[in-house]
Amino acid sequence: DTGVSQNPRHKITKRGQNVTFRCDPISEHNRLYWYRQTLGQGPEFLTYFQNEAQLEKSRLLSDRFSAERPKGSFSTLEIQRTEQGDSAMYLCASEAALRGYTEAFFGQGTRLTVV
């Protein structure tokens, strides 16, 4: 399978715990995005990497959220001291930065439930 892979697919955690999600993009895609999607809403942009550099971070992202892409390949999104409002689907997407126009490919998402 050469698509975008996200792990875990589901995560249930108690409020106050830390969680970490992983995203493996399509090989050689140098752009990587994290989005958050709640029920009935479109995906909301969280952060964006070009290779290993985190180039933009949404105002939606509080200090409890951190993302890394250490070697420009896979990425992790960590949420510290989770709150019930963090419950959502976290989507990762990757894109090849080529000349011209390209589209982003999405992973299956990690559904987080904070209880």
Added chain:
Amino acid sequence: EDKVVQSPLSLVVHEGDTVTLNCSYEVTNFRSLLWYKQEKKAPTFLFMLTSSGIEKKSGRLSSILDKKELFSILNITATQTGDSAVYLCAVEAPSGTYKYIFGTGTRLKVLA
């Protein structure tokens, strides 16, 4: 603030009907508009539109962009139950960095 608005929010039709989904946008530095279909999990790519007036087609689906009026439509003819999904419109509007701005989606349900 950049925004993408889709209408209707939801739609119920019968198999064989034709539907038109709308997406309007207000963004600075428009680059492209994309349509995605989201069934249960990952949005899957349908179309990318960059130029006005050029229709993109794929089977029963087609889409067109109007950059003057700032909107796009997605048409689905002869709908089937398998078309039931949320259809997302996203605009790529790079402002220093690249990101996609999504609308809330149109939830389409096709009844047999």
